[in-house]
Amino acid sequence: MLKNTGDYRWALAELAQRQKTSKGAPAYSRYINRPMGRRLAAMAYKLGLTPNQVTALSALCTFSAIALIMLLRPTWWQGILVAGLLVLGYALDSADGQLARLQNSGSAAGEWLDHVVDAIKTAMLHLAVLVSFYRFTDLDDVITR
Numbered sequence: 001m002l003k004n005t006g007d008y009r010w011a012l013a014e015l016a017q018r019q020k021t022s023k024g025a026p027a028y029s030r031y032i033n034r035p036m037g038r039r040l041a042a043m044a045y046k047l048g049l050t051p052n053q054v055t056a057l058s059a060l061c062t063f064s065a066i067a068l069i070m071l072l073r074p075t076w077w078q079g080i081l082v083a084g085l086l087v088l089g090y091a092l093d094s095a096d097g098q099l100a101r102l103q104n105s106g107s108a109a110g111e112w113l114d115h116v117v118d119a120i121k122t123a124m125l126h127l128a129v130l131v132s133f134y135r136f137t138d139l140d141d142v143i144t145r
Contacts, residue, residue: 037094
């Protein structure tokens with residue numbers, strides 16, 4: 001297939017050929033996250049984004065969700081918004097590597113950035129749940145029951 005720079009369909013088809021092996025990958029990654037990431041990577045390719053810019057978008061989505069967890073009293077609508085932001089952030093995290101493979105632009109610095117952002121996101125998500133629990137749960141009522 002001839003390369004048509006900026007073409008979403010070409011990028012999507014090319015990404016399908018360049019996927020990492022699914023061996024040992026969790027079901028969520030295999031059936032939901034990677035396919036979503038592939039579509040987001042193709043869109044990023046069409047828009048001319050770099051993998052590091054996609055990493056930054058992933059961080060923005062995830063850190064927004066983390067901030068919502070820490071700052072707002074839990075509600076059903078907040079749960080839906082946080083879940084959506086986390087799913088999008090996780091899919092964008094998959095897209096950055098796929099985009100790098102598509103553009104043949106992977107680098108040690110980009111991989112380092114991706115892993116550092118991932119590590120911070122993981123730690124902060126757990127911390128946010130703890131902060132929310134502390135701020136919005138009356139522990140005296142729980143302990144005395």
